[in-house]
Amino acid sequence: MKYIQAFFVSAILACVTYYSAVLILIDAPVPAEYWVGEMITIKKELVKKHAGKSKIIIAGGSSTLFGIDAEYASKSLDMPVLNFGLHAGLRLERILQIVSSVIEQGDVLVLALEPPYYDCNTQLNSGHVTNIIGWDHDAWKEMNYSEKLEFVSLVSPTLLGQMVVAEILKKLHPASLSDRLTSLDGSLVLSRFRARTLPSTFEYSAYNLNSHGDIQRTEGSRFKGQGYDMGSPSHVCDKTADMLISFVDRMKKKGVLVYFANIPYIASEVGLDTLRSGELNFRNEFSHIGCIIDNREDLIFDRKYFFNTDLHLNTEGRTLRTDAFIKAIRKNVLSGTCVNAH
Amino acid sequence: MFITSHKHCMLFNSYVFIFAFLPVVFFGFYAIGRYSHNLALLWLALASLFFYGWWDIRFVGLLLGSIIFNYGSGYLIGQSLSKSTGSTKWLLVSAIVANMILLGYFKYANFFIENLNHLAGTALLIGEVFLPLGISFFTFTQIAFLVDTYQGKVKEYSFIHYTLFVTYFPHLIAGPVLHHKEMMPQFAKPDTCLINLENVAVGLSVFVLGLAKKVLIADSMGDMATPIFDAVSTGGQPMLFESWLGALAYTLQLYFDFSAYSDMAIGLSLMFNVRLPLNFNSPYKATSIIEFWRRWHMTLSRFLRDYLYIPLGGSRHGKGRRYVNLMATMLLGGLWHGAGWTFVMWGGLHGFYLMINHAWRNLKQKMGWGDGGRWSNLGAGALTFLAVVVSWVFFRADSFSSAISILQGMVAMNGVSVHQSFAKYVAVFTQKLPIEISLEGFTPLSLVKIHLGMLQIIIGLCLVFFFPNVCQIVQRFRPTLEDMEDFVPINFESNLPAQTKLLRLMEWYPTKLQGAFYGVLFFILLAYMASASKSEFLYFQF
Numbered sequence: 001m002k003y004i005q006a007f008f009v010s011a012i013l014a015c016v017t018y019y020s021a022v023l024i025l026i027d028a029p030v031p032a033e034y035w036v037g038e039m040i041t042i043k044k045e046l047v048k049k050h051a052g053k054s055k056i057i058i059a060g061g062s063s064t065l066f067g068i069d070a071e072y073a074s075k076s077l078d079m080p081v082l083n084f085g086l087h088a089g090l091r092l093e094r095i096l097q098i099v100s101s102v103i104e105q106g107d108v109l110v111l112a113l114e115p116p117y118y119d120c121n122t123q124l125n126s127g128h129v130t131n132i133i134g135w136d137h138d139a140w141k142e143m144n145y146s147e148k149l150e151f152v153s154l155v156s157p158t159l160l161g162q163m164v165v166a167e168i169l170k171k172l173h174p175a176s177l178s179d180r181l182t183s184l185d186g187s188l189v190l191s192r193f194r195a196r197t198l199p200s201t202f203e204y205s206a207y208n209l210n211s212h213g214d215i216q217r218t219e220g221s222r223f224k225g226q227g228y229d230m231g232s233p234s235h236v237c238d239k240t241a242d243m244l245i246s247f248v249d250r251m252k253k254k255g256v257l258v259y260f261a262n263i264p265y266i267a268s269e270v271g272l273d274t275l276r277s278g279e280l281n282f283r284n285e286f287s288h289i290g291c292i293i294d295n296r297e298d299l300i301f302d303r304k305y306f307f308n309t310d311l312h313l314n315t316e317g318r319t320l321r322t323d324a325f326i327k328a329i330r331k332n333v334l335s336g337t338c339v340n341a342h
Numbered sequence: 343m344f345i346t347s348h349k350h351c352m353l354f355n356s357y358v359f360i361f362a363f364l365p366v367v368f369f370g371f372y373a374i375g376r377y378s379h380n381l382a383l384l385w386l387a388l389a390s391l392f393f394y395g396w397w398d399i400r401f402v403g404l405l406l407g408s409i410i411f412n413y414g415s416g417y418l419i420g421q422s423l424s425k426s427t428g429s430t431k432w433l434l435v436s437a438i439v440a441n442m443i444l445l446g447y448f449k450y451a452n453f454f455i456e457n458l459n460h461l462a463g464t465a466l467l468i469g470e471v472f473l474p475l476g477i478s479f480f481t482f483t484q485i486a487f488l489v490d491t492y493q494g495k496v497k498e499y500s501f502i503h504y505t506l507f508v509t510y511f512p513h514l515i516a517g518p519v520l521h522h523k524e525m526m527p528q529f530a531k532p533d534t535c536l537i538n539l540e541n542v543a544v545g546l547s548v549f550v551l552g553l554a555k556k557v558l559i560a561d562s563m564g565d566m567a568t569p570i571f572d573a574v575s576t577g578g579q580p581m582l583f584e585s586w587l588g589a590l591a592y593t594l595q596l597y598f599d600f601s602a603y604s605d606m607a608i609g610l611s612l613m614f615n616v617r618l619p620l621n622f623n624s625p626y627k628a629t630s631i632i633e634f635w636r637r638w639h640m641t642l643s644r645f646l647r648d649y650l651y652i653p654l655g656g657s658r659h660g661k662g663r664r665y666v667n668l669m670a671t672m673l674l675g676g677l678w679h680g681a682g683w684t685f686v687m688w689g690g691l692h693g694f695y696l697m698i699n700h701a702w703r704n705l706k707q708k709m710g711w712g713d714g715g716r717w718s719n720l721g722a723g724a725l726t727f728l729a730v731v732v733s734w735v736f737f738r739a740d741s742f743s744s745a746i747s748i749l750q751g752m753v754a755m756n757g758v759s760v761h762q763s764f765a766k767y768v769a770v771f772t773q774k775l776p777i778e779i780s781l782e783g784f785t786p787l788s789l790v791k792i793h794l795g796m797l798q799i800i801i802g803l804c805l806v807f808f809f810p811n812v813c814q815i816v817q818r819f820r821p822t823l824e825d826m827e828d829f830v831p832i833n834f835e836s837n838l839p840a841q842t843k844l845l846r847l848m849e850w851y852p853t854k855l856q857g858a859f860y861g862v863l864f865f866i867l868l869a870y871m872a873s874a875s876k877s878e879f880l881y882f883q884f
Contacts, residue, residue, distance in 0.1 A: 001539040001542075001543055002853075002857065003543045003852040003853065003854065003856065003857035004543055004857065005854075005857070006854040006855075006856075006857030006858045006861060007546065007858070007860055007861040007864070008861060009858075009861065010857065010858035010859075010861030010862050010865075011862065011864050011865045014861065014862045014865040014866070015865050018865065126873060153872045153873075154872060155873060156870055156872075156874070157869050159873070224578070224782070224786050224787060225573060225576075225578060225787060225788075225789075226573070226577065226578070
């Protein structure tokens, strides 16, 4: 029947056309979190400024970005501390890749990872795909063929539409995409950062950072929702554990000491027993990966210390959390008592 | 709580189903059908068992046990009936009780124990009870078979046909609830196992349209409704816009999800030359709750009417008794959907709505009032839709308190939150209205994107109210069984002129152009499926 023939022939043609278009437009400047890309460029540069000096880098997702005052920690510890908190929307392997590209022998790296990073779900999601197409072109280049195949299959028709529109605008009216296009030029980003004026109110912007990589203007408390379960994470996925073990090994060979830290939690009615049993289980599983420098119990904060999400502390909360961080660094890192079991 | 896990279920919207299971079963069926009709049906029955076993092989035994037990019971009832032994009724009652015990254990045991513990202060435990997929559907289908047998309506006792009737994969997990008498003649027809390209083309197109409803609409509505209901379940207090967004998104999600499953089942079945009954007939276009129930989950409504409401006495013993029967039927219908008081409340609400609706009809009849004009129908439709939305809040919420919290939010009792750009109007409104207004954005609890959400809901509502349903689009090719007594046809004449035009424009014909259109649509849906997380159908949990 002609209908059925037309059905299958058109489906196959659509398939070929679709994936050809995806490959052609793979670096189209689609709407994405360009500020994260700019922030990575800036933070790499901030670390490079302290090249040759022994320093502490605290890396992770946005809970680190909002939760650590590296400038204050630098003064207290009398050594350079840099906030390499990025964005929880970045995959763990990407965070590790980026941070390992700037870290040097003699440095201390503290990874404060959000609970989902310890889960088994390490697949790319739509946010990752959009960011890789928009600005994280290195991630695409570093993929092998099977990863590229998986990546291309994750491009939704909506995203392909955005890719087509972005590519047309880039050709015909680049001024309309100037923010996106300039964010891809590293030297331009750095010169803009050097000449920046901090915004008067909070903005998700790479130009809202101080020279230690801390985000600014996080006064007040806007978050109303529920926080992470304090018993979580209680388990490390094998795949994640393998990735972290291999990373810690590589860093060790490079002369870098890697430690791990918890994230802040919102105080809730969950009893301390639940928290302790979750943490104990986690620590037991984690013992062959590395050393955790702090306790969750010390990182439970009242809701008033959270800014706009359950992972983001405000200015006051950040000071409290940084005090706890400094204490943990002195006790477990600088004293050399927190030895990596691995 | 009962435990459900559908992680490994072979969903109609999965690649393994579309590219492996379906082609193998389809070509196998017609290849075998060329040589043996019965072997082809056996192939289909075995494939259906494989489809069920893909989820959890352990429960294939349960399904087969249930089939053998009910087939045997039906056979004995039939024999007893023909010999007039007098034990027929006891056989029927025993078989139904056995079915109810099975369903009761798997679906309601924990619910019963929880409530007993609560009332008696005991601490009884029966451990985790795993809810077998589709148990409510295959149990009800077989109870209907037993009753039909008792009533002398069953003429055929082929075990292969019976097994296929129960396990037939398009309907096994989430319906439609089938009648023995409407399926057996189709299985017995000699040309069922011979390929019919017109049926394949229509079936394929209906399947694609169902898939589109699921992938393009239902899942995106779920992405909006879920974070809102989840936030409320953890103690959040939703405000005006967020409450409405959650309630409307779920109302649309449930309709597009469940009717999509039914459309896909109808389409798949048609590809095997078997017509299933219509299960949804644009229910949100109903202008009364009575009409709503003639359009929503029609095969379940038919079951509840024939095997519960009528045996309870129906309307035969006066108005008062009729209302009691209506309420009892709807309460049990609610409980059928899930072991929880929110489902009972949902059923009770609909029972109440039906009582009011029947009382209003009686009053209208008594007073000699007419049906009113277009505006009156519009008002009746809006009221019906609103009543249904309110009831879905109970259906979706995890507890009474969550449902009440959302309903309070819908009438602004939890306050109103707007975007900061509305700051200048806030003072004016707070002076005039006794409502607390804050500037934390429209969706402070769930952080759902309000503009996108509103747009999606408007599109969803337009599709619901102004567009033809899938079966109307292909109605010339009779995709469903049309001998249902309560079928309410929405034909060209009953539509507004604009809707009629739209229906004509969208009407399905087996042309090359339409083939190309549906082919491209099919690919786009596959591409969306790859880029989104796998999403199960809501009715799998019932």
